[in-house]
Amino acid sequence: MNENDTTANFGKGFVWVAWVIGIALLVFIFQDLLDGQYNPNQNPKLSMQANGKAAVTLEQNRQGHYVTNGAINxxxxxxxxxxxxxxVSIPAHIAENLALQAQGQQRVQTANGIITVFTTQIxxxxxxxxxxxxxxxxxxxxMAADEILLGMSALKRVEFSQTGKQLILREQL
Incomplete structure (x- = not known):
C-alpha cells in the first residue's frame, strides 16, 4: 500500500464523517422549526381581562389543531x-410519569372503537x-401519543371563542 492510497482512504473517510455531522446538524436545527410548527403555543400568549380574570390566546398549528404546553399537578x-x-384523556405512559392513580375503570367510545380506560382525578x-x-x-x-387530549371535563370550565386561526380561552366569571 502506498502513501497516496492511505491519504485517499483517509480523505474519503473524512468526507463521510463530515456528511454525517452536517446531516446531524441540519436535523438538530430543523427539529426546532418542526416542533414550532406542530406546537406554536409552546409559550402561549397570556393576558388579564379588565375584570381580573386570566386569558390565553392560542394559535392553530399547520394541521388546524390547537396544541399547547401546560401542566398537570x-x-x-x-x-x-x-x-x-x-x-381529559391521558396516555398511560404519561399518567405513570405524572403519578396519577387509577380510581376505577369504565368502557368508553373513541374514534377507534370501544375501549377500557381508568378513571382518575387531576x-x-x-x-x-x-x-x-x-x-x-x-x-x-x-394511546401511544405524547399529548394529552384536553376534553370537555376541563374545557367546560373556561369560556372559549375562535377568531380566524386563534382560540382565546378565558377564566369563567
Whole structure:
C-alpha cells in the first residue's frame, strides 16, 4: 500500500464523517422549526381581562389543531384541545410519569372503537395563566401519543371563542 492510497482512504473517510455531522446538524436545527410548527403555543400568549380574570390566546398549528404546553399537578405536559372528547384523556405512559392513580375503570367510545380506560382525578391543570382544579380524567392505555387530549371535563370550565386561526380561552366569571 502506498502513501497516496492511505491519504485517499483517509480523505474519503473524512468526507463521510463530515456528511454525517452536517446531516446531524441540519436535523438538530430543523427539529426546532418542526416542533414550532406542530406546537406554536409552546409559550402561549397570556393576558388579564379588565375584570381580573386570566386569558390565553392560542394559535392553530399547520394541521388546524390547537396544541399547547401546560401542566398537570405542576408537571409540564403538552395538550391537544379536543372538544369532541368528554374527558381529559391521558396516555398511560404519561399518567405513570405524572403519578396519577387509577380510581376505577369504565368502557368508553373513541374514534377507534370501544375501549377500557381508568378513571382518575387531576388536582390542578394549568394552561398559561388559567388554573383549573379537580378535573375528571381518563388514563388511556390504548394511546401511544405524547399529548394529552384536553376534553370537555376541563374545557367546560373556561369560556372559549375562535377568531380566524386563534382560540382565546378565558377564566369563567
Amino acid at each position: 405542576g408537571r409540564e405536559v403538552t395538550f391537544l384541545l379536543d372538544t369532541g372528547a368528554t374527558q 388536582n390542578e391543570l394549568r394552561i398559561g395563566n388559567i388554573y383549573l382544579y379537580d378535573i375528571a380524567a381518563n388514563i388511556n392505555p390504548s
